[in-house]
Amino acid sequence: MLQKLILEIQSLKDLEKAKGAQRFFKTGPGEYGEGDIFLGLTVPQQRKIAEKYIGLNFTNIQKMLNSKIHEYRLVGVLILVYKYKQADENLKGDIFNFYLKNAKKVNNWDLVDVSCHHIIGDFLLNKNKEILYDLAVSENLWEKRISIVSC
Numbered sequence: 704m705l706q707k708l709i710l711e712i713q714s715l716k717d718l719e720k721a722k723g724a725q726r727f728f729k730t731g732p733g734e735y736g737e738g739d740i741f742l743g744l745t746v747p748q749q750r751k752i753a754e755k756y757i758g759l760n761f762t763n764i765q766k767m768l769n770s771k772i773h774e775y776r777l778v779g780v781l782i783l784v785y786k787y788k789q790a791d792e793n794l795k796g797d798i799f800n801f802y803l804k805n806a807k808k809v810n811n812w813d814l815v816d817v818s819c820h821h822i823i824g825d826f827l828l829n830k831n832k833e834i835l836y837d838l839a840v841s842e843n844l845w846e847k848r849i850s851i852v853s854c
Contacts, residue, residue: 705763708756712774715752717743728773728811735844736811739773746813749774753781757789761801768808780809780818787822799826803834806846815848824853 720743728736759767759782767779780802787798802809802822809815827835838850 704756704759705766708752708759708763708767708778709775711752711755712742712744712749712778715742715744715748719743720745724773728813736773738771739811740771742772742774744774746777746817749778750781753778754785756782757785761797764801765805768805773811773814776808776810777814777817780814784818784821787825795826798822806838806849807843809849810845812848815845815852819849819853823849827853 721741722743724741724743725739728739728741730736730739730741756778764779764782767775767782770776783798783802787795790798799822802818809818823835835850835853838846838853841847841850
């Protein structure tokens with residue numbers, strides 16, 4: 704399933720859009736998105752793909768999140784969001800914990816903004832929110848953003 708997903712993402716790449724995204728998301732040396740590689744897919748394209756691969760398991764989502772390719776990570780977090788919305792309480796807890804374990808890989812503003820309030824914010828709605836304080840004082844910019852946007 705993972706190979707099919709990657710092939711589908713790759714089939715939609717647009718090098719001209721990718722160049723623009725590289726600049727927009729500040730991927731140059733010393734910038735916040737340094738090292739990110741873009742393929743030039745639109746967010747609506749990535750949402751459609753993620754919906755089709757909601758059955759992807761955590762092991763393969765982990766591989767997506769480990770990638771330097773931005774669209775792989777975005778599709779990975781979108782799959783988590785879609786899984787979460789359909790999950791029972793036990794699976795929601797697993798998705799919440801998986802997301803937190805990978806918070807440093809949710810490392811750009813768009814990745815955070817499309818996902819954390821659906822997973823972290825929703826899961827903590829009627830629970831102890833201490834983890835948000837821990838994230839807020841993190842040295843990692845994206846963990847701080849997760850704490851804010853999750854509220």
